[in-house]
Amino acid sequence: MALRRGGANNDACVTFLQGLSKLLIKRSLNLSGHATSLALEPEFWVVLERMAGSRSLAALIGEIDEARAGQPLASACRVAALHWSQGSAAH
Secondary structure, three states: OOOOOOOHHHHHHHHHHHHHHHOOEEEEEEEOOEEEEEEEOHHHHHHHHHHHOOOOHHHHHHHHHHHOOOOOHHHHHHHHHHHHHHHHHHO
């Protein structure tokens, strides 16, 4: 199914994408002296907070940021949360 500009399919796609953005929670962080914001689904924020433990969330995300090797930060955070939760489930 091809999307045509201005067609019903395009309108449905835009509506779907707008709905997705409402599912994201955006937080502001300071990483390596630079202010940035990160938008993730609430479930990922819960896992990241558990991962952080006694550290600050910014410290954890800073570590993820340093190790991401060009991957988008949001994607790197989701992957880190997934790996951590899979490791926790194994115990």
